[in-house]
Amino acid sequence: MAVYGIEKAELVQLAETLESMLSPELASWSDFEDLLSGLGMGLYDEVGDAYRLYRRHRYDEAWPEGKLPGVKFMFEVNIDGDNLDVILIGDRLPDYLAVLRLLEPLVAADKDMAVRAEKMLMDEQCRPGRG
Numbered sequence: 001m002a003v004y005g006i007e008k009a010e011l012v013q014l015a016e017t018l019e020s021m022l023s024p025e026l027a028s029w030s031d032f033e034d035l036l037s038g039l040g041m042g043l044y045d046e047v048g049d050a051y052r053l054y055r056r057h058r059y060d061e062a063w064p065e066g067k068l069p070g071v072k073f074m075f076e077v078n079i080d081g082d083n084l085d086v087i088l089i090g091d092r093l094p095d096y097l098a099v100l101r102l103l104e105p106l107v108a109a110d111k112d113m114a115v116r117a118e119k120m121l122m123d124e125q126c127r128p129g130r131g
Contacts (some may be wrong), residue, residue, distance in 0.1 A: 004087045009098040011087065018086050023066025041066055041074060050110040051103055052076045075099055077106065 003015040019027040021034075029035035036042060036054060040063075042053035054074040063069040066090060073096060075087040089095045 001083075002085045004085065006087065006089055006095045006098050009094075011102065014088065021066075021068060023064075026066065039074075041069075044073070047103075047107055048110040048114060049078050049081075050106040051078060058087075073099075075103070077103065078110075 001018050003018050003021060004011040006012070006015045015021050019029075022029075026035060026038045029038070039099050040058060041054040042057055043052060045053040046065065047053075049073050052075070056072050063071070068074075070090045071088045072091045073089045076088075077087060078101055079085055087099055089099060
């Protein structure tokens with residue numbers, strides 16, 4: 001789970017893992033919901049299987065080290081169905097919009113895959129001999 005930030009509308013890698021950016025008590029998380037709770041975050045939006053967006057309930061630049069200070073939004077991006085990467089951004093609209101633009105191809109591919117899966121299901125149900 002690589003971690004990225006955004007600079008000049010481009011992704012930059014911040015760390016190899018999210019755990020390496022967290023305090024020891026948070027880095028040993030076993031349940032993602034507990035981790036989010038410890039970071040003061042909750043699910044804000046979900047776009048198909050492309051990504052989930054988490055938002056801090058109470059944004060404060062002064063979150064302590066080990067609790068992702070300066071981060072307001074965390075995008076959990078589904079890379080290939082098995083691997084997830086994270087994009088962290090602060091309270092800057094240009095950065096937020098840049099990430100949304102960067103994710104557009106993944107969202108489009110996810111929608112296309114959903115349409116094809118639905119079509120395959122419909123074709124299977126319409127075959128002769130199917131109930």
